[in-house]
Amino acid sequence: MSLFHHHYNYDPGYGCSLDDLLAIPAPEENPDFCRFWCDKYRQAVNIAADYALTYQCSRAGYRVYDISYRSTGDFAIGGWLLEPENQAVTQAIVVGHGYGGREQPDYHLQIGGAALLFPCMRGISRSRNGRLPEQPNLHVLHAIEDPNQYVIGGCVEDIWLAVTVLAAIYPQCAERIGYMGISFGGGLGALAAPWDRRIKRLHLNVPTFGNQPLRLSLPSSGSAAALKAHSQHQPRIFDTLAYYDAAVAARHALQPLHAAVALFDPVVAPPGQFAIYNAWSGEKRLFVLEAGHFEYPRQHEQDRQLVAELLQFFGVSPA
Secondary structure (H helix, E strand, O other), X not given: OOOOOOOOOOOOOOOOOHHHHOOOOOOOOOOOHHHHHHHHHHXXXXXXXXXXXXEEEEEOOEEEEEEXXXXXXXXXXXXXXXXXXXXOOOEEEEEEOOOOOOOOOOOOOOOOOEEEEEEOOOOOHHHOOOOOOOOHHHHOOOOOOOOOOOHHHHHHHHHHHHHHHHHHHOHHHOOOEEEEEEOHHHHHHHHHHHHOOOXXXXXXXXXXXXXXXXXXXXXXXXXXXXXXXXXXXXXXXXHHHOOOOHHHHHOOOOOOEEEEEEOOOOOOOHHHHHHHHHHOOOOEEEEEEOOOOOOOOOHHHHHHHHHHHHHHXXXXXXX
């Protein structure tokens, strides 16, 4: 029985109870999974911060800057930096976006003393580039035949370079850098964090890329649908996706996690979301959303509760 009335020809709750979802594991791990990611990180972290800041305006208690920086593959990454106007900057947070991209920063994230960097991942929104398609169903397939060149790996590197940039701008915050990401950005954060101990704590909201074999076996209307269709005539994409499984990566993540995961989600299937949370090795806190990527009656109430928890979570000095 579905939790909500909807127009989908499948059940976005997938017949799972909360107990069912909390029992979903990560899939088997490739023997060289850690080596693959450690090599990627080692190359990315050796790139010096190369960024430009342009002041734009004052809004919602922040100084707002346009920011651009260089990432791996000589990709230019654009975005926004929000700096508190009337507080010393005591922490810095990278904020990832969903696969729909981002047209402006989130001004409602009033986290004490936090500078917020909102990068647009390569090929998307302010980081549009003729070398990459912007549409999610095409972007998620770009260079998937090669694990080393797959665009999702490049997006993870964009996060690592964002951390490098924040550490250069705010050296006093080098030990207080966090990450927040939703959907696409949530999955990227789970892939990025285990190898980058500069990231001290994370919030992941309805994260994708969890338990790829299960994810692609379920009907959905998100990027998994494009991958599933592509796999029908290119089954070798599973060889690449084995390296890009956010639940497998979560086994190696030691940072504190605050996760908002949904019981009902037509875009990012809840079993994949919970697989990431369940596998996370570090201290973790669960916030159960009634739905993700879907409007529902208690959405505003849950959003308020979630923001209150995040203010507390990021207000605590990272371990």
